[in-house]
Amino acid sequence: DSGVTQTPKHLITATGQRVTLRCSPRSGDLSVYWYQQSLDQGLQFLIQYYNGEERAKGNILERFSAQQFPDLHSELNLSSLELGDSALYFCASATRGRDGNTEAFFGQGTRLTVV
Amino acid sequence: GENVEQHPSTLSVQEGDSAVIKCTYSDSASNYFPWYKQELGKRPQLIIDIRSNVGEKKDQRIAVTLNKTAKHFSLHITETQPEDSAVYFCAATPSGSARQLTFGSGTQLTVLP
Numbered sequence: 001d002s003g004v005t006q007t008p009k010h011l012i013t014a015t016g017q018r019v020t021l022r023c024s025p026r027s028g029d030l031s032v033y034w035y036q037q038s039l040d041q042g043l044q045f046l047i048q049y050y051n052g053e054e055r056a057k058g059n060i061l062e063r064f065s066a067q068q069f070p071d072l073h074s075e076l077n078l079s080s081l082e083l084g085d086s087a088l089y090f091c092a093s094a095t096r097g098r099d100g101n102t103e104a105f106f107g108q109g110t111r112l113t114v115v
Numbered sequence: 116g117e118n119v120e121q122h123p124s125t126l127s128v129q130e131g132d133s134a135v136i137k138c139t140y141s142d143s144a145s146n147y148f149p150w151y152k153q154e155l156g157k158r159p160q161l162i163i164d165i166r167s168n169v170g171e172k173k174d175q176r177i178a179v180t181l182n183k184t185a186k187h188f189s190l191h192i193t194e195t196q197p198e199d200s201a202v203y204f205c206a207a208t209p210s211g212s213a214r215q216l217t218f219g220s221g222t223q224l225t226v227l228p
Binding site: 002033035041042043045056090092094103104106107108109 | 116121149151157158159160161164204206216217218219220221
């Protein structure tokens with residue numbers, strides 16, 4: 001168990017709908033990353049939050065948005081869903097270790113299927 | 116920003132042989148390079164990492180090498196076993212803060228019995 005919790009584990013929804021994916025980082029971790037992993041694809045970075053503020057943006061579509069709340073949990077909102085949005089969405093939390101390195105701990109992911 | 120390229124995308128080796136996966140990075144500020152292993156249906160997990168002040172690091176059958184001048188780093192797995200079959204991702208980031216890890220595109224390693 002990485003200590004990062006993602007809900008739900010599975011989500012099936014129709015095209016055009018909107019869904020919210022939730023992530024609770026490890027206790028004490030300030031940074032949350034969202035990644036999309038499509039079939040046979042690598043980990044595509046979507047967005048990063050650090051202590052409630054957006055820190056970096058990757059290839060995130062305008063239909064997608066995210067936020068990090070004061071309790072540090074994060075939500076990824078996906079709207080106007082298309083079939084191509086079907087993927088595994090990972091959340092990772094990270095913190096700076098004693099040696100100064102950043103280790104990311106991944107949640108189990110949310111498998112989104114758009115039908 | 117950082118760009119990490121990873122090769123090959125797929126790699127098949129016979130059990131007992133060695134496997135090598137290579138990555139290049141673009142941002143000279145990157146100085147921390149972790150490797151993650153993702154087994155089928157599971158989350159990526161850190162298996163080994165290296166900092167830029169070190170050229171090589173070993174942990175049993177796995178090792179990482181770093182050439183900072185050339186901006187490339189590699190994962191070496193010796194005496195491969197079927198349980199090594201997984202997707203491996205390299206990543207790069209400037210250390211010192213919880214900044215964005217930039218991942219390579221992944222390598223599907225298959226160890227044939």
